[in-house]
Amino acid sequence: MGIQLDFPAVLERWPSFLGGAALTLELAALATMFGALLGTLAAVGRGTHNALIAGACKVYVETIRNTPLLVQIFLVYFGLASLGLKFSAFTVAVAALTINVGAYTAEIMRAGFEAIPRGQIEAAEGLALSRVQIYWHIILLPAVERVYPALTSQFVLLMLASSVCSQISAEELTAIANYIQSDTYRAFETYIIVAVLYVILSLVMRAGFWGLGLVLFPRRRRLGTPL
Amino acid sequence: MTNRKLLGAAVSLCCFMMMAATPASADLLDDIMKAKKIRISTDLAIPPSGMMDASMKPTGSDVEVAQLLAKDWGLELEFVQTTGATRIPNVLTGKADIIISTLSVTPERAKVIDFTNRYATLQSDIGCMKSSSVKGWPDVKDKSIGVSRGTTQDTTLSNMKDKDLKIARFDDDATMVTAAVSGQVDCVGSSATIINQIGVKNPARVFESRIPLATFDLAIGLKKGEPRLMDKLNAWIAENIKNGKLNAIYKKFHGVELPLDMRG
Numbered sequence: 327m328g329i330q331l332d333f334p335a336v337l338e339r340w341p342s343f344l345g346g347a348a349l350t351l352e353l354a355a356l357a358t359m360f361g362a363l364l365g366t367l368a369a370v371g372r373g374t375h376n377a378l379i380a381g382a383c384k385v386y387v388e389t390i391r392n393t394p395l396l397v398q399i400f401l402v403y404f405g406l407a408s409l410g411l412k413f414s415a416f417t418v419a420v421a422a423l424t425i426n427v428g429a430y431t432a433e434i435m436r437a438g439f440e441a442i443p444r445g446q447i448e449a450a451e452g453l454a455l456s457r458v459q460i461y462w463h464i465i466l467l468p469a470v471e472r473v474y475p476a477l478t479s480q481f482v483l484l485m486l487a488s489s490v491c492s493q494i495s496a497e498e499l500t501a502i503a504n505y506i507q508s509d510t511y512r513a514f515e516t517y518i519i520v521a522v523l524y525v526i527l528s529l530v531m532r533a534g535f536w537g538l539g540l541v542l543f544p545r546r547r548r549l550g551t552p553l
Numbered sequence: 554m555t556n557r558k559l560l561g562a563a564v565s566l567c568c569f570m571m572m573a574a575t576p577a578s579a580d581l582l583d584d585i586m587k588a589k590k591i592r593i594s595t596d597l598a599i600p601p602s603g604m605m606d607a608s609m610k611p612t613g614s615d616v617e618v619a620q621l622l623a624k625d626w627g628l629e630l631e632f633v634q635t636t637g638a639t640r641i642p643n644v645l646t647g648k649a650d651i652i653i654s655t656l657s658v659t660p661e662r663a664k665v666i667d668f669t670n671r672y673a674t675l676q677s678d679i680g681c682m683k684s685s686s687v688k689g690w691p692d693v694k695d696k697s698i699g700v701s702r703g704t705t706q707d708t709t710l711s712n713m714k715d716k717d718l719k720i721a722r723f724d725d726d727a728t729m730v731t732a733a734v735s736g737q738v739d740c741v742g743s744s745a746t747i748i749n750q751i752g753v754k755n756p757a758r759v760f761e762s763r764i765p766l767a768t769f770d771l772a773i774g775l776k777k778g779e780p781r782l783m784d785k786l787n788a789w790i791a792e793n794i795k796n797g798k799l800n801a802i803y804k805k806f807h808g809v810e811l812p813l814d815m816r817g
Contacts, residue, residue, distance in 0.1 A: 400731075403732075403737065404731055404732070404735040404737065407732075407735040407736045407737045408735050408736070410736070412736065412737065415721065415737075492702075492724060493723070493724050493728060494723070494728070494732075494737075495699070495721040495722050495723050495732070497722070501702070501722065504638050504702050504703065504724065505638075505702055505703060505707075505722065507638065507642070507703075508637070508638035508641075508702060508703025508707075509661075509703065509708070511641050511642065511645065511662075511665045513639075513642040513645075513646075514646075
């Protein structure tokens with residue numbers, strides 16, 4: 327049984343593929359942005375002395391990290407609708423991905439915070455920096471710089487995981503692929519093309535994060551050494 | 554690893570690849586009979602055609618048709634679980650021998666697989682909430698319509714570009730039904746059977762058929778170029794229409810009978 331590949335039959339749908347890839351990238355970008363914010367807040371919250379806030383952050387992080395993404399997406403999508411709140415599949419997808427990546431970001435950020443030597447903070451206090459200055463310059467930025475590689479790979483993973491959003495009718499790349507293969511019956515060709523597109527999307531994201539790193543961490547740019 | 558070992562490994566790898574590349578036999582029917590087993594591609598997430606019962610065993614009208622076929626032919630039955638979109642690829646890639654899974658006969662599909670004569674029919678409609686005022690196409694313009702991706706309803710509605718419909722595509726019927734039950738979509742494009750089932754699941758949201766889409770013949774699908782298997786399947790279908798067994802199975806699960814000429 328030979329396999330005959332017929333790429334032109336599938337490639338003529340390139341506008342659909344491109345639309346799907348664009349939506350995937352859009353989903354990933356929004357979820358990364360909101361997720362980074364949410365995750366940082368959760369990591370800060372987990373480190374506070376307020377037991378209530380620290381406990382709530384811990385429950386959030388552990389719940390999300392120990393349940394499948396698909397289940398979380400269904401919970402948000404069908405849960406909200408049962409409560410009478412109706413959002414588009416895209417909004418729900420962004421929200422669910424944000425909640426998911428936020429928990430992972432929180433754990434990575436916590437590692438970054440814990441890697442800051444106490445002496446560094448004490449030295450800043452000795453120099454009479456304000457609390458906000460200490461948090462920003464002495465804790466947050468060096469912490470982010472340390473865990474930046476782990477963060478970026480988590481965000482790329484998020485982009486790949488966004489493929490399950492096809493389940494709730496978000497027309498991202500995998501949903502488009504499912505449709506095209508069910509219409510052309512060229513499953514092998516379709517998924518090869520989609521796999522290549524995902525690789526390209528990953529590379530685009532990695533390049534973006536590399537550039538962002540250059541802007542965010544001038545010390546590293548000048549010296550080229552990790553902290 | 555020594556050179557001789559390496560050579561041995563390379564030779565056995567080549568043999569293995571050649572074995573994998575040579576077709577086992579030219580005739581699928583012979584293969585099935587020799588294996589004493591038939592692999593049938595059935596979606597087990599589309600009640601009442603295919604579903605799991607309380608003890609997680611497959612049941613449903615397509616499941617019983619498959620079981621009847623295997624019993625009549627004296628074969629062991631293996632269900633190859635599938636979704637609407639992967640039914641056809643399953644037989645094209647040799648993962649399954651035939652499809653019995655609410656497969657409607659369409660010209661597009663006939664280009665890639667062969668169909669037997671019909672063993673059942675399927676009425677598909679646009680279903681909306683009982684309380685809604687939808688009566689015809691103009692009324693569904695601002696409503697979201699849930700469909701299962703890759704089904705005939707999806708294709709039919711997607712081709713109505715001039716009607717400017719808001720189609721939400723889900724990966725299977727179960728998710729689409731949940732979307733309708735929970736209120737994520739206003740209407741669904743599906744079979745009459747499934748539309749009636751939504752109200753059973755959530756009495757607060759009873760759906761009913763409002764706009765007829767089409768009546769499809771359901772047939773068994775198989776890979777092209779298998780005339781002997783095709784003839785045997787057609788003979789089996791004719792026999793079981795005549796003795797009323799297919800109608801009985803359909804009535805048991807769908808609550809309605811097949812068209813008059815298929816009642817035996």
